[in-house]
Structures are given as C-alpha cells and as structure tokens.
Amino acid sequence: MAQCNQGLMQAFKLQKKVQENEKTTTLWLDGDLENVSPGQFVMAWLPGVGEKPFSLHSAKPLALTICAVGPVSRAICALKPGDTLWIRGPFGNGFSLHGHNHLLVGGGYGAAPLRYLADEALKRGDSVRVCLGAASAKDLMLIDELSKMGASVFVSTDDGSQGVKGLVTAVVLEQIEANKPDCLYACGPTGMLMALWKMCKAHEIAAQLSFEALTRCGIGLCGACELDESLCARLGLAAGWLVCHDGPVAKLNSE
Amino acid sequence: MANLSVDFLDIRLKNPLVLASGVLGTSATLMARCAREGVGAITSKSAGTEARDGHANPVAMAWQGGVINAIGLTNPGCHAEVSVLIESKKQLAPLGVPLFASIFAPTAEAFGEVARVIAEAQPDLIEVNISCPNVASEFGTPFSATAKSAAEVTHHVRRAVDLPISIKLAPNVYNLAEIARAVVAEGANAITAINTVPGMLIDAYAAKPILKNTTGGLSGPAIKPVALRAVWEISQAVDVPIIGTGGIATGIDAAEMIMAGATLVGVGSALVNGGPSVFGKINTKLQEFMRSQGYQDLESMRGLVHRRANGTV
Numbered sequence: 001m002a003q004c005n006q007g008l009m010q011a012f013k014l015q016k017k018v019q020e021n022e023k024t025t026t027l028w029l030d031g032d033l034e035n036v037s038p039g040q041f042v043m044a045w046l047p048g049v050g051e052k053p054f055s056l057h058s059a060k061p062l063a064l065t066i067c068a069v070g071p072v073s074r075a076i077c078a079l080k081p082g083d084t085l086w087i088r089g090p091f092g093n094g095f096s097l098h099g100h101n102h103l104l105v106g107g108g109y110g111a112a113p114l115r116y117l118a119d120e121a122l123k124r125g126d127s128v129r130v131c132l133g134a135a136s137a138k139d140l141m142l143i144d145e146l147s148k149m150g151a152s153v154f155v156s157t158d159d160g161s162q163g164v165k166g167l168v169t170a171v172v173l174e175q176i177e178a179n180k181p182d183c184l185y186a187c188g189p190t191g192m193l194m195a196l197w198k199m200c201k202a203h204e205i206a207a208q209l210s211f212e213a214l215t216r217c218g219i220g221l222c223g224a225c226e227l228d229e230s231l232c233a234r235l236g237l238a239a240g241w242l243v244c245h246d247g248p249v250a251k252l253n254s255e
Numbered sequence: 256m257a258n259l260s261v262d263f264l265d266i267r268l269k270n271p272l273v274l275a276s277g278v279l280g281t282s283a284t285l286m287a288r289c290a291r292e293g294v295g296a297i298t299s300k301s302a303g304t305e306a307r308d309g310h311a312n313p314v315a316m317a318w319q320g321g322v323i324n325a326i327g328l329t330n331p332g333c334h335a336e337v338s339v340l341i342e343s344k345k346q347l348a349p350l351g352v353p354l355f356a357s358i359f360a361p362t363a364e365a366f367g368e369v370a371r372v373i374a375e376a377q378p379d380l381i382e383v384n385i386s387c388p389n390v391a392s393e394f395g396t397p398f399s400a401t402a403k404s405a406a407e408v409t410h411h412v413r414r415a416v417d418l419p420i421s422i423k424l425a426p427n428v429y430n431l432a433e434i435a436r437a438v439v440a441e442g443a444n445a446i447t448a449i450n451t452v453p454g455m456l457i458d459a460y461a462a463k464p465i466l467k468n469t470t471g472g473l474s475g476p477a478i479k480p481v482a483l484r485a486v487w488e489i490s491q492a493v494d495v496p497i498i499g500t501g502g503i504a505t506g507i508d509a510a511e512m513i514m515a516g517a518t519l520v521g522v523g524s525a526l527v528n529g530g531p532s533v534f535g536k537i538n539t540k541l542q543e544f545m546r547s548q549g550y551q552d553l554e555s556m557r558g559l560v561h562r563r564a565n566g567t568v
Contacts, residue, residue, distance in 0.1 A: 008316060008317070008318050008319070008456070008465075009458055009465065011458075011460040011461070043312075043313070043316075045313060045465070047458065047461040047463040047465075048463060050311055050312050050313075050467065051312040051313040051467075052312065072312075084460065084461070086458065086460075086461065088316060216309075216312060216314050216315065216326065216329075217314060217315035217316070217324065217326070218315075218316070219315065219316065219317055219322070219527050220279075220526060220527060220530050221277075221278050221279065221315060221322065221324070221523070221524065221526060221527060222277075222278075222279075222281075222314070222315060222324075222326055222329075223278075223279045223280070223281035223282065223285050223300070224281070224329070226281070226282055226284065226285055229284050232284075238288065239284040239287070239288065240279075240282070240284040240285045240287065240288030242285075242530070245530050246530070
C-alpha cells in the first residue's frame with residue numbers, strides 16, 4: 001500500500017476478490033484504514049473512470065463490498081488481484097453501538113456495511129441478529145459469513161425464492177416482538193428505512209438508519225446529497241440534512 | 256460587545272459574513288440552515304441559461320492547502336432557479352438574512368437575459384459570476400480576463416435589471432485595478448473578489464490528474480494571501496463596497512480581509528471541517544478580536560491597512 005498526495009488519496013492494491021452474489025463482489029485490499037468506524041464511507045477512485053462512495057466491509061484490512069450497478073462500480077468489480085484502487089476518506093459519521101442487543105437490517109446491497117458493524121458488536125460479546133431482505137435469492141449476500149461470525153441471520157425475499165416470502169420489514173417485526181432490541185441499525189432503500197422508522201417509533205426502539213444519496217464532493221460543500229425535506233420532517237431531522245456531512249447514519253431516538 | 260452589523264449598499268446585515276456562491280446554495284433549506292447558523296447574507300449557487308449536470312466525479316476534494324473543485328456549474332437553469340430563490344427568500348427573510356443570487360452565462364448578452372429572469376425573484380443583489388475557472392472548454396476564456404469583456408457583461412446586466420449588482424472577479428490577471436474600474440464605470444454597485452484560483456492535482460501513482468475535469472479551482476487557506484492582495488488592490492482603485500472572498504476560515508482571517516478593504520467577507524471552503532456551524536465560530540472570534548484590540552465596529556477596521564500605510568491613522 002502506498003501513501004500519496006499528502007494523504008489525499010491512498011493507493012491500495014487488490015489482494016483478493018470474493019463473489020458475494022451475481023452482481024456483488026467483496027474486494028480485499030492490501031492495507032488498513034485507520035480511524036474509521038462501521039457505517040462510515042470512503043470514496044473509491046479509478047483514474048479516468050470515476051469516483052463513487054462505498055461503505056466498508058472491513059477496516060483492517062480494508063475491504064469494500066460493491067454491487068456492480070453503473071460504469072464505476074462495474075470497473076471496480078472487474079479489477080484483478082494486483083490492480084490498484086485509490087481511496088480517500090473515511091467520511092461521514094458511522095454507526096455507534098447502543099446497548100448490547102442489536103438488530104441489524106439490510107435491504108439488497110444495503111447489507112454491505114453490516115458485516116463490519118456485526119463484527120464490532122460480536123467482539124464486545126453482544127447479541128447480534130441480522131435481517132436480510134432482497135428481491136430474489138440471487139440478490140442476497142453475506143448470509144453464511146454473518147452466521148459463521150456468530151450472528152443469527154433471518155432472510156426474506158420478495159419472490160420467496162429463499163427465506164420468508166415478502167418484505168424484510170415483516171421479518172424485522174417478528175424479531176422485535178420476540179425480543180425487543182436496544183437499537184435497530186439499517187441500510188437499504190429509503191422506503192425500507194422509513195417503514196422501519198415507523199416500526200421503531202411504535203415499539204420505542206432507537207434507530208440508526210444509513211441513507212444512500214448521490215454523492216459529489218463527499219465533504220459537505222456541494223449540496224448534492226441533501227436529504228429530501230419531507231423525509232427530514234418525518235424523521236425529526238432539521239431540514240437541510242446532508243448525507244455526506246451529517247450522515248450517512250441518521251441516529252434517531254424514538255422516545 | 257463589539258458591533259458586527261454592517262451597511263452594505265442599502266442593506267443592513269447582522270454581521271459581515273456571506274455564504275460564498277457554490278457552497279450549499281443549492282436549496283432553500285440549505286440556505287436557511289446557514290442562516291440559522293449565523294451567516295450575515297447568503298449567495299446562491301450560480302444559475303445559467305439552462306440546466307447543467309456539471310462535471311463527473313471526482314469533482315472536489317480537500318487537500319493540504321484547502322479544497323480544489325471542478326463541479327462545473329451544476330444548476331437547474333435560471334427559470335427553475337427563480338422558484339428556488341423565491342422560496343429561499345421566504346425562508347431567509349424572517350431570519351433577517353438577505354439573499355444574493357449568483358448568475359453565469361455563455362455570452363455577455365446572455366448574462367443580461369439571465370439577470371432579467373433571475374430578477375423576478377427579487378434577490379437583494381445579483382452577483383455576476385464572470386470568473387468560473389472550470390468551464391473554459393465550453394465557454395472559452397472567462398469574461399473576467401480583460402477589462403473590456405468584464406465591462407461588456409456588466410453593461411448588459413446593468414441594462415437588464417435595476418437591482419444592485421456585484422461583479423465577481425478572478426485573481427489570475429495582471430490588471431485587477433483596471434478591470435475593477437471598468438466594471439464600476441459600467442454601473443457595478445459592488446465587486447466580489449476573488450473566485451477560485453486555477454490549479455490541478457496529479458496523482459503520481461496513477462500518473463493522472465485527479466479531477467475528472469483535469470483542472471479545477473483552488474480555495475481555502477492556500478489562497479487567502481491571493482485574496483487579500485486582490486481586495487487590497489481593488490479597494491484602492493474603486494469606491495464601491497467589496498465582498499472579500501478566499502480562504503477565510505477564522506475571525507482573524509475575517510478581520511484581515513476587512514482591514515484589506517472588504518465590506519463583507521465571503522466564506523465557503525471553511526465549511527469543509529465543521530459544516531455551517533463555522534459561521535457562529537467566525538463571528539464569535541471576530542468579536543473577541545475586536546474587543547481585545549479596542550475596535551468598536553467594523554468601520555473602524557475597514558481599510559485600516561491602507562490608512563496605516565498612508566500615515567492617516
């Protein structure tokens with residue numbers, strides 16, 4: 001791993017790739033990222049291609065779980081061991097573990113930051129349950145890895161091809177009713193996050209919701225990642241909430 | 256308590272800090288957030304003749320000396336911008352914070368047209384951005400490059416609107432005083448100085464420029480001396496008020512800019528560290544400084560560097 005440009009960008013070499021599902025790859029890099037916590041994000045750059053934000057799969061060593069959905073993510077997923085990937089960051093606030101009974105929820109590739117969070121919680125000896133939802137079995141990921149680490153994993157798919165048929169929110173509700181967690185942590189589509197927040201309010205559970213946004217500067221200047229005003233109102237956040245600067249994790253108290 | 260209020264043209268501001276154009280001026284909610292954090296006035300993101308996506312990522316990053324950006328004038332187009340500005344004004348008015356609307360255009364005539372459209376929103380001032388360094392491949396040399404082209408844009412905007420106008424100048428010229436005099440002669444009510452300084456970053460490991468646009472505009476601490484010099488020079492050349500912008504991050508920086516001759520002080524890249532809360536911190540530090548040094552108001556500091564040099568104070 002090389003440091004360059006006065007710490008602006010760090011050039012990492014790709015060590016190993018793990019195919020998580022049809023479109024998603026975990027890229028293990030050849031060095032650590034310091035002073036970072038789960039839920040924070042980095043900007044990954046490929047010269048001449050572009051730069052996009054990604055959450056962390058692991059910090060030591062650095063690993064990113066990336067779903068190939070556009071030109072930049074496709075190019076990054078196509079890298080070969082020995083190739084270089086440039087990283088700046090970490091940025092944003094990240095999750096902070098609250099209590100000792102944790103319920104993690106990932107929708108689609110929103111599962112990406114949960115392994116790192118689960119790892120931190122399990123290292124403390126805490127209870128970790130993870131609910132993963134996706135459109136279909138081929139879109140699920142990280143189930144085996146999270147189970148092996150010691151988390152209890154519950155799965156749903158929209159088409160019923162794996163786990164419970166339907167939305168992940170139904171699985172989450174079941175888990176809340178069986179054993180109320182100290183905090184719910186979620187990453188995924190905005191609709192899922194808002195439905196979970198409604199549920200957390202009804203059950204008086206603290207929530208930490210990680211939002212995805214079009215990220216341009218990543219440093220709180222350009223305004224591109226502002227969360228919609230009506231969403232802010234529903235979440236009880238002051239209007240003008242910036243996903244890259246104030247988030248990406250909205251930390252909400254249901255009381 | 257030292258008095259931070261300031262008269263700028265016919266506008267009374269609570270304090271001299273202005274949100275610089277291009278930073279968080281994209282929505283009414285973000286502008287209102289900056290107003291709640293204590294900024295004295297807001298400048299919106301530049302709007303042009305039509306909607307633009309801007310450049311692709313990477314568009315901006317923090318480096319050792321501050322920030323470099325080539326956002327590429329992302330904006331919804333002036334017609335859509337009018338409703339953003341109307342809503343912004345509605346949210347800013349109860350907070351006692353005036354709104355400056357920034358505009359750009361591809362030709363001098365088009366500057367007049369965009370100004371006429373934007374005037375519908377009745378901003379407190381129109382800031383005329385003739386100095387964006389990041390769109391030369393599409394728009395050619397910025398109008399800020401010569402006194403003639405800067406004056407021509409000013410002429411068209413002046414004919415188009417009755418609102419106060421401020422012309423935003425670039426630092427990378429050898430005849431700043433001449434350019435300032437030329438725009439004031441065409442009716443500019445104020446001057447904003449400076450825009451970002453053209454620059455680039457290269458990644459040695461990639462052997463490539465980092466910004467997608469190759470070059471960008473530098474801002475932050477690296478350019479404060481450049482901005483101070485520009486404001487110092489312009490304030491000797493013309494009598495209109497100056498919005499001094501470039502590398503202002505602390506109350507002491509703001510005092511220096513006012514001493515160089517600025518009436519208002521633009522703040523932009525300083526938000527990179529603490530977000531909009533930086534405005535309150537700058538104001539607090541500026542007041543502390545003024546109290547400790549015996550300045551009752553901003554007027555007693557303004558242009559002090561010139562007066563000291565002339566031996567008048």
